[in-house]
Amino acid sequence: MGFVQLPSVLKGGETVPPSQPPLLQVQDLLKTYPVSKTSLFSAPNRFIAVNHLDFQLEKGEVLGLIGESGCGKTTTARMIARLLTPDSGKILLNGTDFLPLDDYDFKPFRRQIQMIFQDPQQVLNPSLTIEQILREPLIGFNLYGTAQQRRDYIRQQLVDVGLDDSYLTRYSHQLSGGQRQRVAILSALLVEPALLIADEVVSALDLSIQAQILNLLQELRQKYQLSMLFISHDLHVVSWLADRILVMYRGSLMEEAPTEELLRNPIHPYTQSLLAAANLIEGSPPQEVIGWGVASAECCPYAEVCPKSSNLCRTQRPPIQVLAKGHRVACHCQQ
Amino acid sequence: METKKELLRVEHLSVSVPHLGQYYPAVQDLSFSLAVGDSVGLIGESGSGKSLTAQAIAGLLPEQVQRSQGHIYFDGVDLTQISEEALRSYRGFDITMVFQDSATSLNPLLTIGYQLREVVKLHCRDIQDPKAQEQRILESLEEVDLDNPKEVMKKYPHQMSGGQRQRVMLAMVMLPKPRLLLADEPTTALDLTTQQQILNVIRNLQQKHHLTLLMISHNIQVVHSLCERTMVLYAGEIVESGPTDLVLQKPLHPYTLALLESKPSFHRKGQPLEIVEGIVPPLEQRSIPCNFAPRCPFHTPQCDLAVQKHEQGDHWVLCNYPRS
Numbered sequence: 001m002g003f004v005q006l007p008s009v010l011k012g013g014e015t016v017p018p019s020q021p022p023l024l025q026v027q028d029l030l031k032t033y034p035v036s037k038t039s040l041f042s043a044p045n046r047f048i049a050v051n052h053l054d055f056q057l058e059k060g061e062v063l064g065l066i067g068e069s070g071c072g073k074t075t076t077a078r079m080i081a082r083l084l085t086p087d088s089g090k091i092l093l094n095g096t097d098f099l100p101l102d103d104y105d106f107k108p109f110r111r112q113i114q115m116i117f118q119d120p121q122q123v124l125n126p127s128l129t130i131e132q133i134l135r136e137p138l139i140g141f142n143l144y145g146t147a148q149q150r151r152d153y154i155r156q157q158l159v160d161v162g163l164d165d166s167y168l169t170r171y172s173h174q175l176s177g178g179q180r181q182r183v184a185i186l187s188a189l190l191v192e193p194a195l196l197i198a199d200e201v202v203s204a205l206d207l208s209i210q211a212q213i214l215n216l217l218q219e220l221r222q223k224y225q226l227s228m229l230f231i232s233h234d235l236h237v238v239s240w241l242a243d244r245i246l247v248m249y250r251g252s253l254m255e256e257a258p259t260e261e262l263l264r265n266p267i268h269p270y271t272q273s274l275l276a277a278a279n280l281i282e283g284s285p286p287q288e289v290i291g292w293g294v295a296s297a298e299c300c301p302y303a304e305v306c307p308k309s310s311n312l313c314r315t316q317r318p319p320i321q322v323l324a325k326g327h328r329v330a331c332h333c334q335q
Numbered sequence: 336m337e338t339k340k341e342l343l344r345v346e347h348l349s350v351s352v353p354h355l356g357q358y359y360p361a362v363q364d365l366s367f368s369l370a371v372g373d374s375v376g377l378i379g380e381s382g383s384g385k386s387l388t389a390q391a392i393a394g395l396l397p398e399q400v401q402r403s404q405g406h407i408y409f410d411g412v413d414l415t416q417i418s419e420e421a422l423r424s425y426r427g428f429d430i431t432m433v434f435q436d437s438a439t440s441l442n443p444l445l446t447i448g449y450q451l452r453e454v455v456k457l458h459c460r461d462i463q464d465p466k467a468q469e470q471r472i473l474e475s476l477e478e479v480d481l482d483n484p485k486e487v488m489k490k491y492p493h494q495m496s497g498g499q500r501q502r503v504m505l506a507m508v509m510l511p512k513p514r515l516l517l518a519d520e521p522t523t524a525l526d527l528t529t530q531q532q533i534l535n536v537i538r539n540l541q542q543k544h545h546l547t548l549l550m551i552s553h554n555i556q557v558v559h560s561l562c563e564r565t566m567v568l569y570a571g572e573i574v575e576s577g578p579t580d581l582v583l584q585k586p587l588h589p590y591t592l593a594l595l596e597s598k599p600s601f602h603r604k605g606q607p608l609e610i611v612e613g614i615v616p617p618l619e620q621r622s623i624p625c626n627f628a629p630r631c632p633f634h635t636p637q638c639d640l641a642v643q644k645h646e647q648g649d650h651w652v653l654c655n656y657p658r659s
Contacts, residue, residue, distance in 0.1 A: 068526045069497075176614045206380035206553060211597030211608040218607065233526055240599035240608075263601055277528045279556070280601070 021095035023227050024057040024080070024195055029089035031075055031251075049075045050086070051251040051301070054320070057195070060225040064242030064259070066235060066274070072251040073231045077197045080229065081115045082106060093195070111141050114188035118200040120180035124172035130183055131168035137191045154190070160223075161186045161216060178209035182216065189220065197229045202237060214241060235278040239263060244326070247271050250301035253320060257327040267329045270302045300332065308333055339370035342547050343392070343515055348405035350387045350396065352618070358401055359618035362387050363571045365405070369515070374541060374548040376558030376579065378594075379568030382615050385551045388568075389517045392549070393432050394422045409515070427458050431508035435520040437500035441492040447503055448472070448488030451510065458511040475506040478543070479536050498529035505536060512544065519551045534560055555594065559583055567591050570615055570626035577650030585659045587645065587652035590627050625654070 030053075032046040050072040057063045065073050078084040080091055082098070090097045098109045117123055124133055134154045137143075144150045155165055161182040172180055181201060188196060198217070202210040218241065220226055232238050238245055239259050246256040247270065255268040263280060266272045275281045300306070303313040310332065318332045350362040362384040369375055379385050390396045392407055394414060407414045409430065414422060434440050442450060455468045462468050476484035479502040492500055501521060508516065518537065522530040538561060541548050552558050558565055558579065565582045567575040567590065575588040586592045596609035613630040625642040628634045633656045645657045 068528060178614065207555075207594055208380065208597050208611050209614070211599065211610045212612075214599055215607050215610055235527065236598065236600045239601035240604055259601065259604070274528065277531045 021092065022056040023059045023061075023094060024229075025090070025092040025095075026053060026055050026076075026080065027090040027092070029053040029076065029079060029091065030087045031072075031079060031084065032087055048251050050079070052089075053248075053251070053253055055246055055253065055256060057227060057229060059194075059227055061244065062221065062226075062228040062230055062242045064238035064245040065229060065231045065248065066233065066238050066245055067248035069233060071248045073233075073248060074199055075251075076248075077115065077199050077229060077231055080195075081113050081197055082110070083115075107141075111191050112194040113197065114191065114193035114195070115197040115199065116181075116184050116188050116201050118204050120177070120184040121172065123184050124180060126172055129169055129171055130175075133172070133183065134168075134187050134190060137187055141191050143191065157186060157190060160189075160220065162212075176209075177205055178212055181205065181213050185213075185216065185220070189224075189226075195227050195229065197231070199231045200233070203232065203234065210237075217241065235274060235280065239280075247274065252301050253328070253330055254302065255327075255329045255331075257329075258325065261325050261327055265327070267323075267327070267334055268302075268331045269306050269308050269333070300330070339372065342369055342371045342373075342410060343549075344368040344406075344408040345388075345392065346406045346408070348388070348391060348407065349403045350384070350391050351401045351403045352387070353399055353401075354618045357619075358403075359621065360403065361571050361618060362391070363621075365571075365573060367566060367573065367576065369547050369549060371514070371547055372545050373564065374550065374562045376550045376552060376562035376565045377568055378552055378555060378558050378565060380553055380615055382570075383568045384571040385553075385568055386519055389432065389519050389549065389551055393426055393430055393517055394419075395426070395432070428511050429513055430515045430517065431511065431513040432517040432519065433501075433504050433508050433521045435523050437497065437504045437524075438492065440504055441500060443492050445491075446488065447490050447492065447495075451475075451488065451503075451507055454507050454510050471510060472506075475509050476503070478509065478540060479503075479506045480532075481506070496529075497525055498533060501525065501529075501533050502536060505533075505540065509540060509544070513546070515547045515549070516541075517549050517551070520553070521550075522557055523552070523554065530557070537561060555583065555598070567594075570621055572626065572653065574627065574654065575650075575652045577647075581650045587647070587650065587657040587659065588627075588654050589631050589633055589656075589658060592658050627654075 029050055031050040032048050035045045035047045037044055053076060065076065067073050075084060079086045086099065091099055093109055093112060098106055131154065135150055138150045144153050158164060158167070163179065163182055167175070175183065202213050205213060214237065221228065230238060230242055242259055244256065244258050245262045247254045247268065249270050255262065255266070255271045262271065263275065266275055272281065298317060299315060300309070300313040300318050303309045306313065312332050318330045320328055320330045321334055322328050345368070346366050348362060348365040349360050351358040352361045365388060377385050377388065387396070391402055396402055402415065405415065409425060414425065451472045452468065455462070455471055459468070459471060462471060472488070473484045476487055481487050481499065481502050487503070495503070522533050525533060534557060540546060550558060550562055562579050564577065565579040566573045567582065567588060569590050575582060575586065575591050582591060583595065586595060593609065593611040599608055611630045616626055616629065623639065625638045628638045631638070638655055642653055643655050645652050645654065
């Protein structure tokens with residue numbers, strides 16, 4: 001499984017930058033959802049799920065996305081996989097913004113970006129055998145022309161995820177949770193994507209199975225130089241796998257840094273309390289926020305519960321500052 | 336040494352469940368005891384029989400599940416021998432239970448206050464006065480660190496976060512002033528950050544009310560932060576039991592060792608995680624002396640014949656070749 005060059009058609013109108021662009025660039029991404037009005041005459045409110053998010057991912061890199069449930073991790077992932085349409089912003093893959101493209105022109109990109117989910121049971125069609133499930137993506141993208149070639153390719157790749165031919169004739173309910181996740185991972189990798197999005201893939205698994213799947217992802221990553229956006233709420237898992245970690249809170253970027261830098265030198269009070277909750281540093285875990293309402297664009301999203309918040313935090317949104325060692329942080333404390 | 340009074344004793348408990356048209360034991364020959372004020376953790380993976388054990392103690396086993404053998408003594412009374420009616424005077428009074436999913440434990444159509452009042456009316460027979468009942472509810476809500484209890488009582492479950500609902504559940508189970516609390520994965524569905532807060536609440540409640548706690552979890556960290564003693568359950572059997580610090584720092588059973596080593600962390604970055612291949616054996620394949628043998632790296636032919644119990648003080652293990 002190598003990287004597939006984009007068809008030249010797509011590059012037609014675009015100007016390709018001279019130096020190689022990062023694999024994935026997310027620029028100023030915004031997604032809001034309508035929420036019920038407080039009264040009949042009030043203006044419709046919008047819940048900001050992802051608030052002007054900016055980040056990029058280099059080839060061969062694993063970027064960990066971490067945050068509490070409801071902070072917009074999955075929304076971000078779904079927008080990158082084009083399962084959701086953002087309100088505004090750009091998502092560039094190899095320097096090409098695919099958001100304006102229609103579904104037909106997007107198809108080659110669809111193959112480049114594959115996603116795996118938390119619950120493989122819901123991803124695998126219960127009425128198809130594993131072989132039929134694995135054949136679907138190959139047929140959909142018209143890869144490996146003949147049926148025999150497809151069969152050979154699937155058999156050959158099964159070993160990669162630690163399964164063998166005997167599984168091909170089974171149905172998904174005959175497999176254990178770990179085996180199902182292996183099949184789901186394989187079906188994403190069969191089409192040789194440039195970017196793999198893994199959304200809480202090990203959260204539902206038992207510890208010993210979780211370790212098996214994590215080792216598998218690590219092996220595959222080294223073998224194929226996979227680029228991965230790895231989403232999890234478990235800091236231990238993310239810090240084991242990811243090269244860089246991005247911390248999100250209420251749809252906004254709080255802090256981003258290489259894994260080691262983030263763990264040794266967390267700057268944002270929210271990151272510090274997350275690390276404390278995971279027993280990685282001394283301190284107290286973050287406070288629970290009740291009913292995440294419509295976040296104001298005019299303040300720091302963490303200001304309400306931040307132990308260090310000042311008046312400035314409640315009136316002005318902190319800009320993202322770029323520090324040494326690839327460290328980015330959005331906090332007024334850092335000025 | 337008999338300083339603590341024994342509250343719960345489980346003797347040779349086996350629970351059989353129907354599977355493929357036959358009954359198979361999902362919990363096998365479980366024996367343990369809890370003294371007053373103890374906090375004991377039961378860890379194991381899914382399918383190891385953790386929840387069945389708790390349900391058996393509370394007398395909440397589903398109808399089709401058979402409790403085949405064993406005795407459960409609570410405060411000297413054998414709960415397996417008394418009538419359903421007599422059992423009801425323990426369940427919800429002396430023994431209460433919290434579950435993983437607070438959203439399904441609370442009725443979505445009723446306010447928190449209504450649901451709490453109902454519990455007080457039915458389960459706190461010592462207080463009849465409505466004012467005193469209200470007072471008990473407010474105290475209970477304050478104990479679980481919920482701000483503004485009066486407002487909380489007016490809310491419906493969907494208006495609260497998962498962490499808050501779990502706090503309400505804890506307040507509710509504490510209303511009858513139970514002596515034994517069975518907590519079945521109470522923090523599993525929560526975020527890591529909220530999880531810590533709920534654990535703190537449970538710890539405070541336990542200390543304040545001298546509560547006996549049986550904590551069921553698959554999360555080693557949860558058990559570590561809360562429990563004095565830990566029992567490791569594998570395929571329906573307790574394979575290792577002892578003081579938490581000993582079990583987690585000097586595990587004797589290869590399975591416990593594997594569980595601890597398979598935990599990803601930053602310190603192990605770049606190194607593959609130690610893994611045990613395979614899965615927990617399905618119910619129909621559990622008639623062998625050691626159920627871990629097929630996955631065990633230290634397995635010898637001796638393990639297929641018999642398995643011995645090794646004891647080191649109050650730390651014991653069911654294995655022929657204990658580690659460390």
